[in-house]
Amino acid sequence: METVNWHMLYQEGTLTLARRLPARFDVSVETTLPSARKGRLAHQIRQDLWRMLRHLRGFSPVVRVVEDGPHLRLAAGGTVATRSFPKAKIEAQIADLLACPKHRTRWLNNARLKVPHA
Numbered sequence: 001m002e003t004v005n006w007h008m009l010y011q012e013g014t015l016t017l018a019r020r021l022p023a024r025f026d027v028s029v030e031t032t033l034p035s036a037r038k039g040r041l042a043h044q045i046r047q048d049l050w051r052m053l054r055h056l057r058g059f060s061p062v063v064r065v066v067e068d069g070p071h072l073r074l075a076a077g078g079t080v081a082t083r084s085f086p087k088a089k090i091e092a093q094i095a096d097l098l099a100c101p102k103h104r105t106r107w108l109n110n111a112r113l114k115v116p117h118a
Contacts, residue, residue: 006046008039013067017042020079023062027087028077029094033104035072036111038065044107045076045098052097056090058082074098 009016009023015038016023033041042063049061058081066073076094097103 006043008042014064015039015042016062016064017046018062018078019060023064024079025062025064025075025077026080027090027094028075029091029098030073030075031098032068033072033074034108035067035070036108036113038067038072038111040111041065041072041074041107044110045074048097048103049076049078049094052093053078053090056080056085 005019007016007018007021007023009018009021017039042065046061046063049063050059053059053061058079060079060081061076062078064075066075076098077091080090
């Protein structure tokens with residue numbers, strides 16, 4: 001089985017997770033989440049995004065997480081290596097995934113910031 005390497009690019013409070021460089025958003029949806037560990041959060045979202053869109057030919061997920069005070073601004077989507085695809089439908093599916101309370105709770109529980117013991 002082939003090992004898949006993911007690129008994690010860090011730049012001034014921003015983490016971008018992508019399989020291919022340069023990271024490109026042909027489809028993208030944004031949301032805001034409470035502060036959490038950006039790397040863990042990005043991987044969790046990337047996995048669910050891939051599970052949902054693996055049928056889309058030429059799709060490669062990209063997740064960007066930006067620190068914004070006490071919150072994180074997150075863009076999820078990715079590259080689609082085909083000329084014609086239902087962009088609005090795909091972005092609606094991504095928006096539903098990012099808004100799902102069950103997924104958001106699981107992502108944040110997994111990416112919870114470590115609190116030092118008193």
